[in-house]
Amino acid sequence: xxxxxxxTAAMLSAALxxxxxxxxxxxxxxxxxxxxxxxxxxxxxxxxxDEGRLPNFARLESMGGFTRLETTIPPHxxxxxxxxxxxxxxxxxxxxxxxHRDPETMIPYSSTAAASTGGRFLEVGRWQFPLTGGDxxxxxxxxxxxxxxxxxxxxxxxxxxxxxxxxxxxxxxxxSGMGTSDIQGTDGTFTFYTSELFADREISxxxxxxxxxxxxxxxxxxxxxxxxxxxxxxxxxxxFTAWLDPETQSAKIELGDQQIVLRVGxxxxxxxxxxxxxxxxxxxxxxxxxxxxxEPEFELYVSPIDHDPMAPAAPISTPPDFAAELAEAVDRFxxxxxxxxxxxxxxxxxxxxxxxxxxxxxxxxxxxQYGYVLDRYLEQEGGFLFYYFGNVDQxxxxxxxxxDPEHPAYDPAxxxxxxxxxxxxxxxxxTIVGQTxxxxxxxxxxxxxxxxxxxxxxxxxxxxxxxxxxxxxxxxLMEKGYLTARTADPFADEGFLLNVDWDKxxxxxxxxxxxxxxxxxRERDGTVTAAExxxxxxxxxxxxxxxxxxxTGEQAITQVQLREDYAFQQRTAIGPDLVVGYAKxxxxxxxxxxxxxxxEVFSDNDSAWSGDHMMDHRTVPGVLLVSRPLGRPARGIADxxxxxxxxYGLEEFPTLAGxxxxxxx
Amino acid sequence: xxxxxxxxxxxFDAALRPFAALPPIVPVTLAALASGIFxxxxxxxxxxxxxxxxVKRRLFAHLLEVRLFNDDLRAVLAAQLRxxxxxxxxxxxxxxxxxxxxxxxxxxxxxxxxxYGYDGLEVGDRTLLVVDLAATDPxxxxxxxxxxxxxxxxxxxxxxxxxxxxxxxxxxRQIVWRLRAExxxxxxxxxxxxxxxxxxxxxxxxPEGGARRVRRSPTRRRAAILDQLLYPAEPSLPRDGPxxxxxxxxxxxxxxFFGLFDVHWLIAFLVLSIALAFGLRKRxxxxx
Numbered sequence: 029x030x031x032x033x034x035x036t037a038a039m040l041s042a043a044l045x046x047x048x049x050x051x052x053x054x055x056x057x058x059x060x061x062x063x064x065x066x067x068x069x070x071x072x073x074x075x076x077x078d079e080g081r082l083p084n085f086a087r088l089e090s091m092g093g094f095t096r097l098e099t100t101i102p103p104h105x106x107x108x109x110x111x112x113x114x115x116x117x118x119x120x121x122x123x124x125x126x127x128h129r130d131p132e133t134m135i136p137y138s139s140t141a142a143a144s145t146g147g148r149f150l151e152v153g154r155w156q157f158p159l160t161g162g163d164x165x166x167x168x169x170x171x172x173x174x175x176x177x178x179x180x181x182x183x184x185x186x187x188x189x190x191x192x193x194x195x196x197x198x199x200x201x202x203x204s205g206m207g208t209s210d211i212q213g214t215d216g217t218f219t220f221y222t223s224e225l226f227a228d229r230e231i232s233x234x235x236x237x238x239x240x241x242x243x244x245x246x247x248x249x250x251x252x253x254x255x256x257x258x259x260x261x262x263x264x265x266x267x268f269t270a271w272l273d274p275e276t277q278s279a280k281i282e283l284g285d286q287q288i289v290l291r292v293g294x295x296x297x298x299x300x301x302x303x304x305x306x307x308x309x310x311x312x313x314x315x316x317x318x319x320x321x322x323e324p325e326f327e328l329y330v331s332p333i334d335h336d337p338m339a340p341a342a343p344i345s346t347p348p349d350f351a352a353e354l355a356e357a358v359d360r361f362x363x364x365x366x367x368x369x370x371x372x373x374x375x376x377x378x379x380x381x382x383x384x385x386x387x388x389x390x391x392x393x394x395x396x397q398y399g400y401v402l403d404r405y406l407e408q409e410g411g412f413l414f415y416y417f418g419n420v421d422q423x424x425x426x427x428x429x430x431x432d433p434e435h436p437a438y439d440p441a442x443x444x445x446x447x448x449x450x451x452x453x454x455x456x457x458x459t460i461v462g463q464t465x466x467x468x469x470x471x472x473x474x475x476x477x478x479x480x481x482x483x484x485x486x487x488x489x490x491x492x493x494x495x496x497x498x499x500x501x502x503x504x505l506m507e508k509g510y511l512t513a514r515t516a517d518p519f520a521d522e523g524f525l526l527n528v529d530w531d532k533x534x535x536x537x538x539x540x541x542x543x544x545x546x547x548x549x550r551e552r553d554g555t556v557t558a559a560e561x562x563x564x565x566x567x568x569x570x571x572x573x574x575x576x577x578x579x580t581g582e583q584a585i586t587q588v589q590l591r592e593d594y595a596f597q598q599r600t601a602i603g604p605d606l607v608v609g610y611a612k613x614x615x616x617x618x619x620x621x622x623x624x625x626x627x628e629v630f631s632d633n634d635s636a637w638s639g640d641h642m643m644d645h646r647t648v649p650g651v652l653l654v655s656r657p658l659g660r661p662a663r664g665i666a667d668x669x670x671x672x673x674x675x676y677g678l679e680e681f682p683t684l685a686g687x688x689x690x691x692x693x
Numbered sequence: 694x695x696x697x698x699x700x701x702x703x704x705f706d707a708a709l710r711p712f713a714a715l716p717p718i719v720p721v722t723l724a725a726l727a728s729g730i731f732x733x734x735x736x737x738x739x740x741x742x743x744x745x746x747x748v749k750r751r752l753f754a755h756l757l758e759v760r761l762f763n764d765d766l767r768a769v770l771a772a773q774l775r776x777x778x779x780x781x782x783x784x785x786x787x788x789x790x791x792x793x794x795x796x797x798x799x800x801x802x803x804x805x806x807x808x809y810g811y812d813g814l815e816v817g818d819r820t821l822l823v824v825d826l827a828a829t830d831p832x833x834x835x836x837x838x839x840x841x842x843x844x845x846x847x848x849x850x851x852x853x854x855x856x857x858x859x860x861x862x863x864x865x866r867q868i869v870w871r872l873r874a875e876x877x878x879x880x881x882x883x884x885x886x887x888x889x890x891x892x893x894x895x896x897x898x899x900p901e902g903g904a905r906r907v908r909r910s911p912t913r914r915r916a917a918i919l920d921q922l923l924y925p926a927e928p929s930l931p932r933d934g935p936x937x938x939x940x941x942x943x944x945x946x947x948x949x950f951f952g953l954f955d956v957h958w959l960i961a962f963l964v965l966s967i968a969l970a971f972g973l974r975k976r977x978x979x980x981x
Contacts (some may be wrong), residue, residue, distance in 0.1 A: 276858035
């Protein structure tokens with residue numbers, strides 16, 4: 029065969045092989061599947077199992093065991109999941125709260141990750157061209173347990189692990205979870221377009237855009253981030269047009285080269301969005317639209333614009349094309365960390381039913397992808413799989429009061445109908461557990477006398493409780509003389525610690541549980557010396573534990589931990605000096621968490637955000653269910669990684685106790 | 694033109710049917726090979742081969758001239774002028790074969806586009822049916838008074854669900870329905886207005902059938918010459934009828950280029966046609 033014929037044959041062979049994919053190679057170690065159910069409450073799970081509503085949870089309990097899983101101090105999701113990942117407490121992994129502050133500038137920032145736009149630019153006129161790429165920084169310290177598994181040849185798949193954005197890059201397959209930003213770099217900013225006059229107002233987590241309608245035609249723009257290629261900040265936008273037909277209560281919407289028709293009350297599928305940064309450069313995102321009303325006012329909700337998993341501009345998966353693989357296998361999906369748009373409810377944009385419809389879309393996506401991920405995992409001979417579900421947590425936050433008629437914001441008209449909502453969500457998770465057990469048992473061939481089924485672990489990071497009363501920590505500090513405000517006018521307080529008179533302040537609060545000493549040499553305008561610090565924190569602890577809610581007569585704070593109490597001490601310097609643990613039913617006020625100072629010390633929680641867990645960690649334990657007893661039992665969430673590694677025969681991993689934990693299972 | 698399109702549809706449907714289940718790059722490569730050979734034959738018959746050979750020799754000579762006399766600015770400039778002139782001559786000699794080839798190529802490309810340029814709907818997919826109505830009011834009337842909703846009806850066969858009422862857009866004289874594919878098949882939608890009915894095909898692929906690459910027609914238009922040339926996949930609408938255009942949205946498709954990367958079929962076709970024609974030119978005794 030001459031060279032030309034050989035080339036032709038090769039070409040034809042290649043043509044015939046098009047579409048054939050490669051197989052999955054072998055991996056080592058047993059199979060362990062961990063299902064992470066954010067916010068699954070121990071007491072409610074126990075109750076529902078006992079009532080027979082969670083048959084697959086009961087099946088797991090009978091196979092291996094069911095126990096409470098101690099959560100972290102403080103019991104916040106990014107803190108608890110970081111402890112799960114690293115085996116350390118916040119003193120080791122460095123995540124103490126949702127918010128930290130820079131003591132040199134006193135500016136609060138997200139505790140888990142930050143983005144940088146790149147170091148050097150070539151500036152030409154109004155343009156700037158990055159010479160070095162922008163980057164995302166992960167603030168969690170410590171070694172993820174899956175990295176140890178990978179080092180020992182165990183293939184790991186870690187899907188939506190909270191506080192893992194940007195992805196670690198050390199798992200075989202990873203998708204980032206809670207903490208992943210939308211395309212604007214926020215936790216999720218929706219846009220609500222309305223023709224209602226004077227509707228424009230400042231809300232948290234969203235933008236309200238007032239617009240005009242001419243001849244039943246709406247011309248508007250989707251809002252993106254600032255154009256990174258321009259020297260002066262200028263927001264990127266993508267135009268869209270909606271033609272309204274009041275007679276049929278529907279509209280045609282055109283965005284780029286996509287056209288859709290929506291009836292009032294309908295959600296669109298995912299729409300691709302392209303923001304033009306310059307004629308040859310585009311930033312790609314995705315969004316969903318919800319046509320809320322045409323009359324009497326036009327109302328259109330546009331979801332936060334997420335990174336397009338087909339071409340994400342942020343490191344959301346390992347390998348980088350894994351997100352696209354998922355999108356091709358199932359569909360595009362929410363890539364932001366917490367896709368349930370709770371702000372629509374707390375800000376009064378959606379009714380509970382509308383919010384629940386949106387949350388269902390987000391939850392169904394996660395469940396559908398789980399099927400694909402489990403299929404791929406089962407192709408392997410061994411390996412580790414973690415998969416996260418956050419629906420129960422996010423819906424629990426905004427609908428918990430439907431279970432609590434004593435809640436100050438309980439509305440019999442709208443809440444009573446949702447009394448069984450959360451148990452129903454638990455039943456949905458029970459179905460997931462059942463499917464997992466069935467698939468794994470079938471794969472192990474148990475019915476044919478096969479070997480032992482892979483291990484299944486169901487765990488949660490914390491439980492839940494009704495949040496009835498808010499404690500304004502900074503107002504309390506001011507009342508007690510530890511903090512001085514520049515102005516006593518609550519309407520002039522901009523939050524973010526801007527109202528603090530630092531020269532006259534000894535302690536301040538930021539975040540949901542953090543209390544910091546204004547320490548000289550650490551804080552920009554510190555007033556407390558290192559010698560005075562310990563006495564001050566002891567004094568604060570005693571005073572906080574003595575706080576009584578004048579309205580209920582109850583002790584509002586039942587636990588105060590000093591940073592010296594953490595088992596790991598490597599990173600306590602960036603954390604709070606005291607961690608406040610609120611009694612069940614109490615929580616730090618949102619205003620105080622974001623650095624507002626003035627106002628009343630206690631208030632009723634009249635928000636839709638009625639369920640929470642940022643309390644005394646002993647009151648909100650998570651759950652642990654296992655399909656067979658753990659070789660190395662775990663008492664708390666920080667012990668669990670060591671227990672998982674022990675299933676693979678790996679014993680070297682940090683634990684709070686510095687060795688084998690105790691407890692059951 | 695309609696007769697030509699009718700004939701070409703039958704020919705291409707029949708010719709491409711055996712390859713429907715194969716990777717599209719296979720029929721595209723064969724079509725490129727046939728087109729390349731056709732182009733070579735047309736080129737040989739319609740071009741002045743002796744003149745082309747002479748021009749190429751002179752081009753080569755002037756290139757040598759530039760190289761040999763590069764220390765003589767006047768000679769180099771003169772040689773470059775002559776190069777320019779010979780290039781123009783070369784283009785002029787190519788004009789005739791290009792004119793002979795352009796119409797057949799447009800017809801072929803238009804037919805192939807409707808086989809390989811669009812992804813078919815699958816069961817569960819949604820699409821829009823867009824109907825543009827002809828202007829009937831006196832010019833300027835629409836700007837003063839709202840245009841009333843015209844009586845347009847849509848009949849969908851079993852297997853296609855009509856999910857919304859028709860959205861009427863007076864400013865565009867357009868009515869739009871949202872459809873959902875429920876069963877595989879080559880369905881026929883019927884749009885009726887003013888006592889006249891028009892049909893529109895809607896192809897829903899059968900995931901079990903394998904025959905995924907068959908003709909899909911996204912648009913049916915009035916019988917203007919250019920539209921007939923560019924959109925030959927369905928018979929044209931009557932030139933004086935009440936409907937200007939009926940369109941179904943199919944997503945644009947790409948094909949795998951021998952498993953190396955995905956590309957629009959037209960790019961693959963043009964690259965392969967040129968490469969194959971170039972490779973076969975000596976066997977066909979053609980000077981290009």
